[in-house]
Amino acid sequence: MKLDYFFNPKTIAVIGATDRIGSVGRGLVKNLINGKKASAQGGSRRKIFLINPNRKKVFGVRTLPSVLKIKEGIDLAVIAVPAQIVPKVVEQCIQKRVKSAIIISSGFAETGQKGAILQDKVKQALNRADTPFVGPNSLGVLRPCTGLNASFAPLTPSKGNIALISQSGALIDAIIDASNGKSWGFSAIISYGNEAGLTLTDFLNWAKNDPKTKVIALYLEGLKNGRQFFESAKEASAKKPVIVLKGGKNPGSKKAVFSHTGALAGESQIYSAAFKQAGLAVVSSIEELLDISKALSWQPKCKNGIAVVTNGGGAGILTADYCFQLGIKLPKPSPAALRKIENSKLMHPGYSKSNPMDMVGDALSDRYRIAIEAMMSQKNISGLIVIQTPQTMTEPIKNAKIIIEAQKKWPQKPIVTAFIGGKLTEPAGKILEKNHIPNYPDPYRAVRAIQSLIINQ
Amino acid sequence: MDSADCRKVRHEVKLLNYIIKNEPPRKRFCFHFWEYRIQLLNMLLDFKTTKKLLAEYKIPQAKAKIVKTAKEAILFSKQNGFPVVLKIFSPKIIHKTDIGGVIVDIENEKDLLTSWAKIEKIAKTKKTKIVIQKMIPGEQIIIGAKQDSVFGPIVAFGLGGIFVEVLKDISFRLAPINNKEAKKMISEIQGNKILNGYRNREPVNFKKLEKILLSLSLMISKEQKIKEIDLNPVIANKQDVFVIDAKIVI
Numbered sequence: 001m002k003l004d005y006f007f008n009p010k011t012i013a014v015i016g017a018t019d020r021i022g023s024v025g026r027g028l029v030k031n032l033i034n035g036k037k038a039s040a041q042g043g044s045r046r047k048i049f050l051i052n053p054n055r056k057k058v059f060g061v062r063t064l065p066s067v068l069k070i071k072e073g074i075d076l077a078v079i080a081v082p083a084q085i086v087p088k089v090v091e092q093c094i095q096k097r098v099k100s101a102i103i104i105s106s107g108f109a110e111t112g113q114k115g116a117i118l119q120d121k122v123k124q125a126l127n128r129a130d131t132p133f134v135g136p137n138s139l140g141v142l143r144p145c146t147g148l149n150a151s152f153a154p155l156t157p158s159k160g161n162i163a164l165i166s167q168s169g170a171l172i173d174a175i176i177d178a179s180n181g182k183s184w185g186f187s188a189i190i191s192y193g194n195e196a197g198l199t200l201t202d203f204l205n206w207a208k209n210d211p212k213t214k215v216i217a218l219y220l221e222g223l224k225n226g227r228q229f230f231e232s233a234k235e236a237s238a239k240k241p242v243i244v245l246k247g248g249k250n251p252g253s254k255k256a257v258f259s260h261t262g263a264l265a266g267e268s269q270i271y272s273a274a275f276k277q278a279g280l281a282v283v284s285s286i287e288e289l290l291d292i293s294k295a296l297s298w299q300p301k302c303k304n305g306i307a308v309v310t311n312g313g314g315a316g317i318l319t320a321d322y323c324f325q326l327g328i329k330l331p332k333p334s335p336a337a338l339r340k341i342e343n344s345k346l347m348h349p350g351y352s353k354s355n356p357m358d359m360v361g362d363a364l365s366d367r368y369r370i371a372i373e374a375m376m377s378q379k380n381i382s383g384l385i386v387i388q389t390p391q392t393m394t395e396p397i398k399n400a401k402i403i404i405e406a407q408k409k410w411p412q413k414p415i416v417t418a419f420i421g422g423k424l425t426e427p428a429g430k431i432l433e434k435n436h437i438p439n440y441p442d443p444y445r446a447v448r449a450i451q452s453l454i455i456n457q
Numbered sequence: 458m459d460s461a462d463c464r465k466v467r468h469e470v471k472l473l474n475y476i477i478k479n480e481p482p483r484k485r486f487c488f489h490f491w492e493y494r495i496q497l498l499n500m501l502l503d504f505k506t507t508k509k510l511l512a513e514y515k516i517p518q519a520k521a522k523i524v525k526t527a528k529e530a531i532l533f534s535k536q537n538g539f540p541v542v543l544k545i546f547s548p549k550i551i552h553k554t555d556i557g558g559v560i561v562d563i564e565n566e567k568d569l570l571t572s573w574a575k576i577e578k579i580a581k582t583k584k585t586k587i588v589i590q591k592m593i594p595g596e597q598i599i600i601g602a603k604q605d606s607v608f609g610p611i612v613a614f615g616l617g618g619i620f621v622e623v624l625k626d627i628s629f630r631l632a633p634i635n636n637k638e639a640k641k642m643i644s645e646i647q648g649n650k651i652l653n654g655y656r657n658r659e660p661v662n663f664k665k666l667e668k669i670l671l672s673l674s675l676m677i678s679k680e681q682k683i684k685e686i687d688l689n690p691v692i693a694n695k696q697d698v699f700v701i702d703a704k705i706v707i
Contacts, residue, residue: 226607227609259686259689260622261685262685262706264601265603265613270608273629273631274608
């Protein structure tokens with residue numbers, strides 16, 4: 001399905017445009033107008049029409065009373081009027097032959113029977129007119145690379161290669177905020193709302209083929225057509241990594257079941273079985289979703305065989321424990337690698353000579369360099385975790401630069417880092433991330449991140 | 458018609474309403490009726506049809522027969538050898554162990570006669586048939602399938618007894634599955650070590666086990682009328698894997 005009108009519309013009508021403080025319409029208009037500037041800079045001009053019969057001007061821009069008063073054709077109508085008015089507005093949009101619509105308004109199936117009837121009415125009308133639409137009860141659609149922010153999110157995220165498709169709009173708000181000032185960003189963010197029109201599966205199919213998307217991150221609570229999702233997820237995950245976070249794991253109301261199978265096949269068990277069978281990476285928290293998205297967004301995939309380089313014994317032991325727990329192999333350093341390290345004469349005589357490679361607490365940057373180079377040169381090492389604890393002589397920024405150099409030298413071998421600590425390590429962490437090396441404040445998160453990069457055999 | 462009869466009729470009418478409207482009774486009506494409705498709508502396949510259906514999908518079953526007299530039971534045991542199992546069978550009774558409807562480890566003719574007396578009593582009061590079956594040594598396994606409301610047909614695999622009931626050590630897949638998935642389903646349960654052999658026990662026949670999983674996955678995908686299937690227990694040993702008891706809900 002072609003969704004170009006949603007992601008790069010040339011003309012947009014905002015129905016329910018307002019500058020009233022505390023309203024959804026205000027956020028929407030602000031985001032779209034800001035995006036207009038960005039799209040103009042990008043070379044693709046975008047026209048935005050503000051529709052409101054009750055206000056002459058919004059943010060100083062003249063409004064029109066109805067979408068029917070617009071002379072040009074409309075690629076995308078964004079509807080943010082009270083639910084009861086939506087059917088009327090939708091009729092006008094159909095008459096205007098708008099090419100696509102996003103219904104932001106809430107008060108539909110999510111509120112109960114009455115809302116469901118209203119939603120059905122809107123759905124029937126748009127389906128008859130063959131107009132693709134998102135929502136209702138949606139935060140909106142964002143496409144940073146075209147400067148489109150057709151949502152009432154409080155911030156506009158930066159460009160990147162992660163497509164976030166979420167059933168919850170509020171979670172999107174939080175994730176955009178979390179990404180603010182970070183080096184990772186989004187190819188698209190979609191709040192699919194009540195799925196009366198386009199569904200999660202439709203957007204998954206789109207993201208699978210979107211050249212700007214490298215990683216697909218999903219948040220969902222329930223599926224309307226599980227089988228369809230499963231088939232599409234299977235295809236998508238064969239093309240690019242798909243990460244899923246599912247809310248709503250409590251055992252639901254007990255239905256009458258007659259078999260052990262029926263009694264044991266709880267909803268959450270079947271969901272996670274389906275996700276795994278479809279090849280999705282299942283995560284259990286927002287933090288994990290973002291940690292893994294970041295790693296997959298920046299780093300290549302690799303075989304199972306990871307080296308750990310550390311300047312702290314305790315941190316190294318913890319990392320080795322996590323690797324064991326998550327099935328990550330830590331191959332021993334080869335005689336050649338050890339010889340290389342010994343010959344450098346830089347290493348502390350008490351260094352571990354194994355993997356994790358513990359270089360002892362007083363390790364300066366040159367020790368990091370020699371250990372990283374020796375381990376990365378080894379054939380059965382396919383990726384690297386660098387651990388740093390901030391000790392009195394540690395040189396975080398120098399270490400970061402050495403890691404960045406190593407990444408350039410071995411671009412096929414992923415590197416993740418755990419610069420553990422706070423204030424002392426933060427600047428170095430930022431440098432790493434600017435250079436697309438994912439850094440985590442805890443070794444567990446680094447191990448989990450590199451695990452997501454390992455190709456299952 | 459006295460007042461008790463009137464009440465009975467009123468209940469029947471209300472019950473029918475529930476069946477037609479497919480809604481649970483209001484609180485003040487007893488749970489019993491709801492159960493009754495469920496029994497009417499969800500049917501267990503009878504012995505013969507179950508046997509036939511499993512055979513159609515080439516799922517191996519332990520030799521079993523419906524017997525009417527102790528004589529027939531003895532004849533079966535002599536032909537197929539001891540030990541044997543006696544159990545009641547009725548499409549209406551779901552948990553037969555709970556009412557003492559299964560007697561295992563019947564080693565000889567004397568045992569068989571005393572067991573027969575017990576089971577016949579239960580069968581008479583519950584109006585069920587009696588099945589005799591050859592007892593097979595090995596590990597107890599449960600293989601199941603159902604139509605899931607979100608994902609459609611699914612299959613399940615676990616070890617029998619406390620492993621599934623208490624520890625919930627079970628793996629699921631959407632059906633139909635391929636051989637690779639069947640292998641993974643068996644290997645990913647915690648209890649896999651038991652199937653692999655422990656304390657001088659030999660590993661079970663995994664090939665045959667996988668075959669049953671594949672067949673059941675095909676069956677639940679093709680037979681849309683089937684809601685739930687339990688093959689429980691399935692007994693696996695070094696040479697063979699047999700379904701001992703099967704419950705098919707339509």
